[in-house]
Amino acid sequence: ALNAIEKGLNITESDASNSSVGLGGIPDENGLVTLDACIMDHEYNCGSVSFLQNIEHPISVARKVMENTPHVMLSGKGAYDFAIKNGFQHTNLLSTESYQKWLEWKAESEKKLPKINHENHDTIAMITIDESGHIAAGCTTSGWAYKLHGRVGDSPIIGAGIYVDPDVGAACATGMGEAVIRICGTHAVVEQMRNGLSPDEACQVVIERVKKSNKDLKDLQVGFIAMNI
């Protein structure tokens, strides 16, 4: 299950045509591509990286954090140094297209943050279950286009971007990370399944909570996926 998560997410991380994950991701306000990712297995093991730069496969670094360190999360330069020590290559992730878009945005007088919606944002999140019944989850993203330098979203936060409970199931989130973090979104979905709701029902209950906890719903997009055991 874990291998499928890692290798599956690696495909999108390397796909330069996707502008909100890994290579080709739209940069932050300073023109830097900064990445968040996390992974969790069926034994409450989890690993995460946030604010990672110049590494093509943040989900693979997150897995190494989980498997090779006593920690859950590494961030920024520490995460980068850890990746290089573990054999990952320094890579320029800013594609010519994303750089051009950033230059155009920089030249605007207002410099508004674009909406997070299906037209310009698609953080990838994945749940797998294997023949042994082991369930796992992961997600990876370059986050909100032109975000403030240093902004971290939900995708490296266990309980927000993803959550796995071996007795219940798993959930993953996409969309505006700030709205997911506020309600510990994926942990909430898993707890609803623990209380007997189906994955669909659990996601709907938590989407209602997102609606309740955000005053301005215009342009707000959040999505959950869930799987029970």
Ligand code: GLY
């Ligand atoms: N859900 C990804 C992000 O907000 O960064």
